[in-house]
Amino acid sequence: MTKVRRRRKWNILAIASVVLAALLSIIGVTSLNVDQVPGRDxxxxxxxxxxxxxxxxxxxxxxxxxxxxxxxxxxxxxxxxxxxxxxxxxxxxxxxxxxxxxxxxxxxxxxxxxxxxxxxxxxxxxxxxxxxxxxxxxxxxxxxxxxxxxxxxxxxxxxxxxxxxxxxxxxxxxxxxxxxxxxxxxxxxxxxxxxxxxxxxxxxxxxxxxxxxxxxxxxxxxxxxxxxxxxxxxxxxxxxxxxxxxxxxxxxxxxxxxxxxxxxxxxxxxxxTSSWSSFWRLMLPLLVVMVMVLLVFKIRPDEQDARAGIPVTVLLTLVFLQQVYRGELPDLPFLTFLDLVYVIAYVITLFAFVLLVWIGRRYADMESMPLGEARDNLSKRLELLDEVWPLSMVLFCSVAVVSAWVLIPPGA
The missing domain is CATH 2.70.170.10 (Neurotransmitter-gated ion-channel ligand-binding domain)
Incomplete structure (x- = not known):
């Protein structure tokens, strides 16, 4: 029990450190941001x-x-x-x-x-x-x-x-x-x-x-x-x-x-541009890659190495795909709709990787637990998480992508 409490304490400290680093990064980038001066003509x-x-x-x-x-x-x-x-x-x-x-x-x-x-x-x-x-x-x-x-x-x-x-x-x-x-x-x-x-x-x-x-x-x-x-x-x-x-x-x-x-x-x-051509050329590859992230929790829990390796591979693929289409565009001072979709994909991939690491640790703890109600309850929670993850991420992606599109001003 003491070991579990010590691990939980370090997990809380790690989360707090990540949140603090994110806040400091946002403050730093915001302070360095340059405001555009409009032309007078x-x-x-x-x-x-x-x-x-x-x-x-x-x-x-x-x-x-x-x-x-x-x-x-x-x-x-x-x-x-x-x-x-x-x-x-x-x-x-x-x-x-x-x-x-x-x-x-x-x-x-x-x-x-x-x-x-x-x-x-x-x-x-x-x-x-x-x-x-x-x-x-x-x-x-x-x-x-x-x-x-x-x-x-x-x-x-x-x-x-x-x-x-x-x-x-x-x-x-x-x-x-x-x-x-x-x-x-x-x-x-x-x-x-x-x-x-x-x-x-x-x-x-x-x-x-x-x-x-x-x-x-x-x-x-x-x-x-x-x-x-x-x-x-x-x-x-x-x-x-x-x-x-x-x-x-x-x-x-x-x-x-x-x-x-x-x-x-x-x-x-x-x-x-043709909307269908743009979808098949740029959106479909991204969709296929993200389906892999959603299905990673369907791999058997004892194949933890394979489960944890998929998000890393997906992350590298996302970086490559984004660099390909960004080469077609000028250096823009804002994010395009496809950029926002990739941001959503990065967040989901990172969250999936963190969740897989956490689940892997829980399975390791479960192996050392004696047979009984506590072990059965933990196993059920982990199995439920494997089932809920794909549906919850599909819902999150749908809401986030639709919101990113709707918030674009008309004619912009």
């Missing part, structure tokens, strides 16, 4: 016509929307409509993507090529001629990345064409690599990503600011070509959108006055 969806779903009741079931920034509200909408009418220069911009390819989530970025066309009226043409410039010199692809060939707009004709209504028209081609600003990484492996091309007025001096130059999306003729929606193997196309935004730079670029606003067109194609 902002995007606001303008009142111009758009091919973009913004109504909440029309969004897909996962809450995904291609909208960037916030919508105008109240009196801001009417003020922006009046500003659109009063703007001195108007450019109608259309985008038609021929192909999208070479998606790289680790950056994240993608490659694309296609056409951009612009139509403008005489006042803007007079401005360009007075400054001896072409329109493409005042246009930038905002999210373009440096690559072998810098993404630029290349005019198809040497000079803009004059249409029958007196407007000027210029067709451009583009090819390049572009940065991805929106993706539902929190829901990985059930991902949705937006592949955008952002076109903005490039005029630091302010002569073509938001109040003077407004872009209007050509929603009727914009779209995507044959390979734009199918060029990324393994992803499902969810449609395209185009809209104008007001891009507020939190600076006047040292020229004095208020912060600068510019008109910005964002054209994007949305892709999503």
């Amino acid at each position: 902002s995007l606001r969806l303008s009142s111009a016509s758009r091919a973009l779903t913004t109504s909440v009741d029309r969004l897909p079931r996962d809450g995904w929307s291609s909208q960037r920034g916030e919508s105008l509200s109240g009196s801001e909408i009417q003020a922006d409509i009046e500003a659109l009418d009063d703007a001195k220069y108007h450019v109608k911009i259309g985008v038609y993507s021929n192909s999208t390819y070479d998606l790289d989530l680790s950056i994240p970025s993608f490659s694309s090529n296609g056409y951009v066309w612009m139509r403008w009226e005489q006042p803007l043409q007079d401005y360009l001629e007075a400054n001896d410039t072409d329109l493409q010199e005042h246009i930038s692809l905002l999210n373009a990345l440096l690559s072998d060939a810098e993404p630029v707009l290349n005019p198809v004709q040497d000079k803009p064409a004059v249409l029958s209504d007196g407007t000027y028209y210029q067709l451009y081609t583009y090819v390049g690599r572009f940065y991805i600003d929106r993706a539902t990484f929190k829901k990985f492996p059930f991902l949705t990503i937006s592949l955008p091309i952002a076109i903005e007025a490039d005029d630091v001096a302010g002569g073509l600011g938001y109040t003077k130059l407004r872009f209007e999306p050509d929603i009727r003729n914009s779209g995507m070509g044959l390979y734009a929606g199918t060029g990324i193997i393994g992803w499902l196309n969810r449609g395209w959108s185009i809209a104008e935004y007001r891009h507020n730079y939190a600076t006047n670029f040292g020229l004095g006055g208020l912060d600068r606003d510019y008109s910005l067109i964002v054209y994007d194609i949305t892709f999503g």
